[in-house]
Amino acid sequence: MLLPPLDYQLSPCTGLTRGHWCAYADHLLRSAHHFGTPDHANIHLPGANSRYGPRSDSLEAFARTFLLASFRIAGDPATTGWIADWYAAGLDAGTNPANPDRWPTPGELGQAKVEAASLAVGLALTRDVLWDKLPQRVQEQLIAWFETVIGEEYPPINWVWFQIVVETFLASVGGRSSDEDIDAGLAIHDSLYRGGGWFADGPERAYDHYVGWAFQVYPQLWALMAPNDPRVIARKALDGDRLADYLDDAAYLVGANGAPLIQGRSLIYRFAAAAPFWVGELSGHTRLAPGMARRAASGMLDYFARHGSITEDGLLSIGWHREFPGMKQAYSGAGSPYWAAKGMLGLALPADHRVWTAVEAPLPVEVADTQRLITAPGWQVDGTAADGVVRIRNHATDHAVPGALVSDSPLYARFGYSTHTFPDLNPESRDNAVVFVSPDGALTHRTGFEYLGSFAEGGVQVGASRFTAHWIEPDPDAGPDHGSGVTGTATPGPSVTVVSATRGAVELRLVRVAGSSVAPLRIGGWPVDSASSVVSSVLPVPGFGLSLDTSGTFVRSGAHPMGSELAIPWVGTSGTAHDGDYAAVVVLAGDGGASADTGVTFVAGEDGGRFVFPDGASVALARLARFDA
Template structure:
């Protein structure tokens, strides 16, 4: 099989060239390629690759359900041309829920992961009700209802999973099955309890902010509303959920780079262009504050980015990885079918061809219009996008997938000081990657997780954010459990108390560090951005002359071997040649792409003021709230 695309359309889509026909071609190619690994009865898709911790029965259901979600979008938006898709999945829906089939699916009552996949099946059936559900034989409808009904009364973890129960039971109610209003109300209560303001949700009690805010907490409420437009709950929540989505999308549009990549941060990154889902659901629901051309620009940028960088294998499959295959990104719940939650990012295919999201001319992303600055309160992120190189960066002072005071290892995808659209984090928990760390005699580095967020503000053209933590070494617990995003637990040895302040303007961060030795003293390292040795983006770290204690040594850490976006990771750093003494330290940390800031860009200090290369300055008095 080969992917055949129509010519790129730079009249309609001046930034990506991608129109609806290209999206359809990618979707059909992904579906046909996955079907080659389906069983004869189509109930299970056994994709090549490693199994998740839940085993092959779970993984083959996952592959069916997630590709079915993609299929449902395709059918809903173009029912007359997708009969072949509907027929293929109709057979599998029958075989998968037939109790007499020895290869039937495990029910949600039997397997936790089936609770997740049931939601994709329910949403897909609701979107294709006229085309698929209503044409299924009564026997098959009854089988599906019985299979779905095993979710009733089941326990769901109080995270984004509550939506899986809500949408399944809502679908059951719409087709005459049993359902529990108490389950739905309890799930909605959990959802609201996780709201942190400004359109942002935490995925649980920890400071877990990531793409689940968009592809789960914002997408499911809108799909649920489409599934049950006459439900009084939907009517009561319509404005609330719509306003939350609008606020989130306004932020999310600032987190896409001109290269098309979403912010590279958080767990489940193997879902790749699922990050496009909230942009499409904004158009589908009518709650987007963005122009239709901007929504499609963001979504098409993501699809184009991953297509260019090898996310689709030669077999037409989505691999576990970011660009291409990278086994190191596999988490405990990742099977070969897991990456197909990228299907959420193709939600726009449910919109008809004449919808403005498809007919409007692409509009530029915020970072393609001008330099951007934005503070997002809930996750403690300060965004700096630069139009010259299209890079979007965040500095992070309130997200670590933990709670304040936790002494665990840093999660590489949550706890770094910086993330961007052009760099992939070093996946080792101990790292100089965007770090302020101390080195013990054996070479072990400290962690910052459990830090206290001190706040942020914007003033006179610069953004400032700060956090305080007890640097600690971790001896990992060999029985720490599966990786679901949090840092590894273990035995902690406290080190110095550290306050870090990030003062940013565009590509340049002035990183101030105050050290108070409350534990073992050790040399200090201030690390810059991780870049591949062959990358066009460049990273540098330099000391600020004349301020505080000296940073009198420097170097570049090199991690040889494949990583998600290349083959050799490099991280520049500055530090102390001996023990770091109590006091203040300052470094300039730069990440710049082609045409962007010079890595030689410095920040000068004189008369109690720091001055950026363009003359913008900030005084110590303005920073006193953090460094006082």
């Protein structure tokens, strides 16, 4: 792949320009086309199949690369005729009822409902270049294929948007559509709103990148598809304000290394996390400077390109950096990673748009240390400018409902996530955990916890949750992995309250144990690759609470998404834990950040005492005890 020279005048942070984005897009498209069928209807990429099989996966590869193609065509119709021609042939062959290799319809296959949305959005964005030039026979074939979504049931999650955009496209080209379907989908969308620009992906506490690349992106694409629809007009301010609010938070969740927050399912979509930054510019609903929006997006593309996400064959693999099959979920096939196409939405904007002409502006974490409380997911964000690391401590997200007794989902239920560490993918783990260890070595889980709230005071952020620690014997017939914890037989343990007081790289983790302690306690730190320069440490707090008299480092040998061996430090009790309070300092620092022995001290006093952070900031024990009620 031939890339233009880096331009550090226009893009002082990444050097990337629109020319680089075009080159990456064209390389991804040409590489995928090598695996297309002669009629272009299907792209059979090498690698694993999803649970839906190769017919679904080859449609998925076509539809998702077509979405990328549509962005290129929309933003540069004069030089992308080769792309339009390639996909025009596939649109014909894929929907031709006489073709034995035709696509399964959305009425025949659930996954086709997802891919239909990419096709509809792409055709809407390129209508004058592609749709209007298709023969009437092909247009009729596509309409008939799309119309199988009408009246279909869609899960009450982000999927409702797939039906909304398809039926909106149908209405725009003379096909049948259902106002009832669209209105019902919009109602579900609104029911999932949790404030501050954040949506839950269903009735559970499922907060992740789907907030940005689905719940915030589709309303704006829908508005572009049907600007005169009364529903679009009525919702414009509402949806626009929600997007702007979300982007205000999202800017704080990108590390100086370019990585998005490593949390939540479908992480194999990688730089799709850039999509909301682009859609803010596309729609005009953003308070971010255009240079910062591009810096966030270009940082993500550069991060993944530098870390091998594009294979030697020019394909996107299942993984985070390079290929890692362990990240495959039940719905993942070889074409699935191409939802990353959403992260290239900016290519739909012409070269003279302000997002491409503005000088890159630094991210919040590149300007100064950052702190931010995000209420809906219960995240306290701490970014440190010295090392560019963004961390969250998590007390309200677990991809479950309060009271659920299931295993922890590794990508949702940990106490912490960052832009520089990848979670241990084993559900039972010391990774950012407070767990008890059974005689046979099994660890407890916290999912189903109660969120107790959060506050900030004196430069310290505080969040808390309470849970019944429980062991899970997994159900062998638990069903496919869609991000939630595994069900099974639960054995309850002690009640545990955890309070996280954070400042920068340092977390003071207070643990109160109550009720029939039956096993040793372990307080785990951040998971880091053994070869990494990132520092992860856990230390007791002298002079406070019950003794944490043993420590160690758990090592999980073998490849993980960011390296070859995972190490997790921990402290704990050498014997059975007792009812009472424990305190540990949990540190994550990158190059140039805090040292490994950064500590918090406890200073006793008549008011109950204070915890003092290394830079002198402090928080009173009495303030932390407010969560005991």
